[in-house]
Amino acid sequence: MGTPSITLEQAKEAHKALCQFGSQVAAAEALNLSRGGLQGRLRAYESFVNRDPAIQASMDAVGTQMEPRLAWAKVPAKDGQPGYSVLLKPQDLPDDMLKRMREAFEGMEPATEVATPQHTLDDLCTVYPIADAHIGMMAWGRETGEDYDTKIACDRLRDWMGRCVASAPASDTAVILDVGDGQHADDQSNQTPRSHHQLDVDTRHFRTLDMSIEALGAAVELARQKHRNVIIRILPGNHNPTSYMAVMFALAERYRNEPRVNVEKDPGEFFMMEWGRVMLGAHHGHKAKPERLVHFMADQFAVMWGRTLHRYLYTAHEHHHRSADIGGVLWEKLRAMTARDAHAYSNAFSARAQIQAITYDKTRGEIHRVKVGL
Ligand SMILES: [Mn+2]
Known part of the structure; x- marks a missing residue:
């Protein structure tokens, strides 16, 4: 993947810097990051804070702390059952995309039966x-x-x-x-x-x-x-x-x-x-x-x-x-x-x-x- 994975420590550090310096520009400068780099770590922090408990439980099961962009995690064989792999794939649809999708579907007519013509x-x-x-x-x-x-x-x-x-x-x-x-x-x-x-x-x-x-x-x-x-x-x-x-x-x-x-x-x-x-x-x-x-x-x-x-x-x-x-x-x-x-x-x-x-x-x-x- 092109995006390097962000550790939990880096995400927490970015959040702390933002709180301390009060702006993304100042926080990025303090951490020697580009603004985009800082924003990536802030998004990772948000996803950690708002994480679904079920997702956290499954991440704990495969031994990871941060949601990677895309990764395979191996679950070892246990109690005679074969091991298997799990693909971790973040579902981070931005709010505006969800809004646009909702608007597009709202205007769509459902498929209906063709009504019997009234006058033949x-x-x-x-x-x-x-x-x-x-x-x-x-x-x-x-x-x-x-x-x-x-x-x-x-x-x-x-x-x-x-x-x-x-x-x-x-x-x-x-x-x-x-x-x-x-x-x-x-x-x-x-x-x-x-x-x-x-x-x-x-x-x-x-x-x-x-x-x-x-x-x-x-x-x-x-x-x-x-x-x-x-x-x-x-x-x-x-x-x-x-x-x-x-x-x-x-x-x-x-x-x-x-x-x-x-x-x-x-x-x-x-x-x-x-x-x-x-x-x-x-x-x-x-x-x-x-x-x-x-x-x-x-x-x-x-x-x-x-x-x-x-x-x-x-x-x-x-x-x-x-x-x-x-x-x-x-x-x-x-x-x-x-x-x-x-x-x-x-x-x-x-x-x-x-x-x-x-x-x-x-x-x-x-x-x-x-x-x-x-
Ligand atoms: Mn013919």
């Missing part, structure tokens, strides 16, 4: 589809026209969700729908799992998952300030057929005691929901063309199909918009949230990044839409 529109449901976020992807702006990395992706997700929520109606229910490829890589091999295409990744997979969970959690916090109920559904894509589970399980645990937030822990790759006379379906779209997905909806969810009049199917995967009426379903392929990577740029893909808030009325189907993008 019972017949409305707003879906926030987030397609192909590709968190963890790396794009170099000089090569692709736009930088992208994990931080940019997560900031974008929070910012765009905030804008969507602000402009959407105060619907009773919100669905945050990750339509697959929420993460760019499935593990640290940095290849697509099935085709082994090389991937440009920003960083460690651990960090990508951690930041993905935080960003989606932030999206939920935004949504539950406006909507009475929030449903979260995370679908797998071809880039993250396994790692999507980590995000899903983490969010399910995060909201396990929050009755207004329902994280769908569903092992299937299809999202299907009924809202009045509305049928909503979603799939990443990498395994079947939309026509087959529509047939599948009619076959597998025949009862829901029969009860509904307005039917919608969302897919993702190809990062550009396309839409068609297919046999009683309005199918829509969504733009991606991600920027283009080097592969997309070199293949002359030119789609713009976007997320949306799409609102459905129980009897009239889609009635409102917000688009947020670059």
Whole structure:
């Protein structure tokens, strides 16, 4: 330590000199000390006089008289118990620092539950589809026209969700729908799992998952300030057929005691929901063309199909918009949230990044839409 330890005698001597000479300047001169040196000994004397009896007892136990700045003291073995070392560390926070800390904490709002919004529109449901976020992807702006990395992706997700929520109606229910490829890589091999295409990744997979969970959690916090109920559904894509589970399980645990937030822990790759006379379906779209997905909806969810009049199917995967009426379903392929990577740029893909808030009325189907993008 840089500060030499002060003995009890030196501390007492400094106090005595101050009493005798009446000023710190005179006392320091008499003891041939700088004023700072004298003040250090006076502080040591104060700490000795005002010492907590428990601290004094523990110092007696290890055989020291003055509180050192920082020191290890050995307690010898006794009665068959092994010896151990104690770190003596003074806790001398000046009064003004304590005052400043108290003032800082006094102004801080405690963390509270998000209150249920008082006014929501019972017949409305707003879906926030987030397609192909590709968190963890790396794009170099000089090569692709736009930088992208994990931080940019997560900031974008929070910012765009905030804008969507602000402009959407105060619907009773919100669905945050990750339509697959929420993460760019499935593990640290940095290849697509099935085709082994090389991937440009920003960083460690651990960090990508951690930041993905935080960003989606932030999206939920935004949504539950406006909507009475929030449903979260995370679908797998071809880039993250396994790692999507980590995000899903983490969010399910995060909201396990929050009755207004329902994280769908569903092992299937299809999202299907009924809202009045509305049928909503979603799939990443990498395994079947939309026509087959529509047939599948009619076959597998025949009862829901029969009860509904307005039917919608969302897919993702190809990062550009396309839409068609297919046999009683309005199918829509969504733009991606991600920027283009080097592969997309070199293949002359030119789609713009976007997320949306799409609102459905129980009897009239889609009635409102917000688009947020670059
Ligand atoms: Mn995909």
